[in-house]
Amino acid sequence: MRLIKSLFGAALTLAAGMGVAQQAQQTSPALVPAPAATSAAGGAIAAPAIDGRRALTKEDADTWLDGFMPYALARGDIPGAVVVIVKDGQVLTQRGFGFSDVAARKPVDPATTLFRPGSVSKLYTWTAVMQLVEQGKIDLDADVNTYLDFKIPAYQGKPLTMRNIMTHTPGFEEAGRDLIVDKGPVASLEAALKRWTPQRVYAPGSTPAYSNYATALAGYIVQRLSGMPFDDYIERNIFQRLGMTHASFRQPLPANLQPFMAKGYQAASTEPKPYELIAMAPAGSSAISGGDMAKFMIAHLADGGPLLKPETAKLMHSPANDPIPGLDRMMLGFYEQKVNGQSAIAHGGDTKWFHSELILFPQEKVGIYISANSAGKDGAISPIRTAFFRQFADRYFPAKDTAVPKELPTAKEHAAMVAGTYENSRAAVENFGAMLGLLSQLKVTTDKDGKLSVDAFTTLGDAPRKWVEVAPFIWRSVEDGELFGAKVENGKVVRVAYGPIAPIMVFDRAPWHKDTAWLMPLLIASLIVIALTALSWPAGAINRRRYGAALALTGRDLSTYRVVRLFCWLALAVPLGWMFLISVAFEGTTPATGIWLLQILGILVIPGLFGLAVWNAVRAFKARRGWFSKTWSVLLALAAFVLLWVAFVFKLISLGANF
CATH class of the missing domain: 2.40.128 (Lipocalin)
Structure with missing residues (x-):
């Protein structure tokens, strides 16, 4: 069961690139402590209020963090993290834990150490869009082709709008190829978008399907309508307005900020990784210190502060899509995170090596942010992030009703x-x-x-x-x-x-x-039949040589025997090749040559095996072979058909290196 869930999480992670895969699966053996009952120095902490709600003070928050973070990072094999809490327009506390550079034993400085917040970067892009909405340059419900120099095809006659983009309902299929790479140069925003437009597979506004491509499209529209490069726009209209001196979208990172950049790791016990490059920059390429993220949170909690007019900020923070009534809703860029009766707005972010979460409690004028420079052992950062949010809410905004809910009779x-x-x-x-x-x-x-x-x-x-x-x-x-x-x-x-x-x-x-409830068992059984058929070729040859026996086949029957088994080996090579290619894709590079070779091999081999298997079964019955030979020939034909079915349904038989 753990293997199946790991594969489920891996598939989500590859599809995600940056964003929410970590939230979708919370499986890790890492232990996360309960809120500390004493301070780090051993002294008693302040008693909770009568209603169970603690006062959110710097002293109490620091006491909780001192009990939570060091153990969580050590247990999860995570090198370092930054935590920021803001309240009522001020930084309540900002803390660095662990190391930004393990080898150099360089501690995390919450004011200056830069982390990669991944898709939390999208909030800057969305804020920029809302600034242009405010100026009348963008209509949330207009066809975005109005603002582009290339065309996004309509879906069922319906155009794509900025509201669709900001609510992650543009209808695009996932686009993940080379989203995060270790080596440059990275393509320009314009080139990255025009290289390939993902297919639109849902009606706009109908289906939430998180899209880095759509977010980058929004950033490109900001670039075109403002008349300045996206990076320049963000620096001038967000970073400079808020006095954010340790923040940048630029790739590579500007020389003056490079000394402050935390190194990314697979785990604290491993070697550091290269600086990640994001092709769809507006979707997640920023690097920022905890102290500067605090300024951004404070601005949004202050009804937009110097960034947006109050009515614009209110629009951005209000529900804009409700996929399943009763669950969390989508705002314009932010998404809702309900907890203990509170409606928080949030955004998470994941690159390969950095993992972050930003959550605002607008009614309380409180914001929290956590970012770590490693996923840690067995993805430990995911449950740590979840526990950080929930324990914070339970400590300072506890639920009024803690009784077990009564179940409906239905x-x-x-x-x-x-x-x-x-x-x-x-x-x-x-x-x-x-x-x-x-x-x-x-x-x-x-x-x-x-x-x-x-x-x-x-x-x-x-x-x-x-x-x-x-x-x-x-x-x-x-x-x-x-x-x-x-x-x-x-x-x-x-x-x-x-x-x-x-x-x-x-x-x-x-x-x-496409239902794998019945397809997966059939596919596994079919691959076993194909593998045994392939192995019977060398195994039979070894046994015949050992015992001096001859193969009782001649002419076309012998040729069919050999060709069928050759195609069985080739058919097994196709899924194995795709598994290898997917593992390479997890490392950030997906060679187009390998994709094309596997596609051509699949087109030739998988239908070819089915045709040969059917021909082999026909000859087995015509030649009046034994019952085992006939039965096995039918099983092989059925196995080849199942493999062909799966290959067609899941696009293993297709052409094109984009995904």
Whole structure:
């Protein structure tokens, strides 16, 4: 089960590039401590208020952080992190933990050490867009082709709008090739966008499907309408306005900021990695200190501060899309994160080596930010981030009602309706990247008591959640209050979503011909049949040589025997080749030559094997061979057909190096 969930997370991560994959899966053996009961020096901390809510003071926050962060980083093998808390227009506390450079033992300085916030960078892009909306240069509901020098095709006659882009409902399939690379030069924003436009596979506004390409498109529109390069615009209209001197979108990082840049690591115990380069820069290329991120949070909590007019900031922070009513909603750029009755707005971000989270509590005028320079052991940063947010909320904004929710009498009936297999909306659909659908489909089942069960989304301790239906087709986790919901149309469940990621990606019920619930067992069995057939060639030759026996086949039968087994070996090479290519893609480089070779091989070999297997079965019956030979020839033909089916459905038989 852990292997399946790891593959599920890997598929999401590859599709994500930057953003929300870490939030989608919270599986790690890393232990996260409960809130400290004493200060770091051993002294007692202030007693909580009568209602269970502690006063959010620097002293109390520092005490909590001293109990939480050092252990969490050490247990997770994470070198360093920065944490910032702002309140009422001021920095309450900003803390550096661990090292920005492990070998040099250089500590993290919260004021000056730069981390890569990944997709949290999008918030600067969205703020820039709203500045132009404010100036009347952008209409949120106009066709974006009005602002571009190339055309985004309409989908079913419907144009793409900036509102679609900012709510992650543009309808694009996932575009992840070379999103993050280790070596330059990086393509210009214009070149990166015009190289390939992902297919639009959903009607605009209909389906949340997080898109780095669409965000970069928004940044390009800012560049065109402002008449200045995107990096210049952000520096002049955001960074300079807020006095942010340790922040940049530029790649490579400007020379004056390079000494402050934290090194990225796979884990604290490994060697540092090169500076990451982001092709779709507006989607996540910034580097910023914790102290400067505080200035940005304070501005948004102050109704836009010097960045936006209050009415513009209010519009940006208000719900703009509600994929499944009852779950978290999408604002314009921010997404909602409900906790303990509070409606926070947030954005997470992940590059390969840096992992961040920014959360604002507008009603409380409070913001928190955490960023680390490694995912750590077994992805430890994911549960750390989740626990950081939840423990902060539980400590300072606790829930008023902590009773276990009462379950609706429809729980079992509705759970049975929801059970099935679902596809992630954020995925490649019309290119070979669709193969990841084999790994990333979501399985929803019922347990022995008929209750809802979703193995992919577990607790911080990697245990199954216990779901209680608290509203029709809305379930709450007994352990931590997270939500899971379903959308019903014409009496059938067509879509489900997990609360923390519901605003930006959902899961639609897989059509029968792509449902891995039946396809995956058949595919595994088929690959076993093909592998045994391939192995029978050398194994048979070895045995015949050993015992001095001869192969009882001649002429066309002998030629068919050999060619079929050759194609079996080649057919096995195709999925193995794709597995290798995917592993290379995780390292940030995807060679186009390798993609083309595998595609050509797949087009020739997989249909070829099916044709040869059918011909082999025909000859086996015509030659009146033994029952085993006939049976095996039929099994091989069926196995070849299943492989061909999967290859067509998941685009392994296709041409094109873009994904």
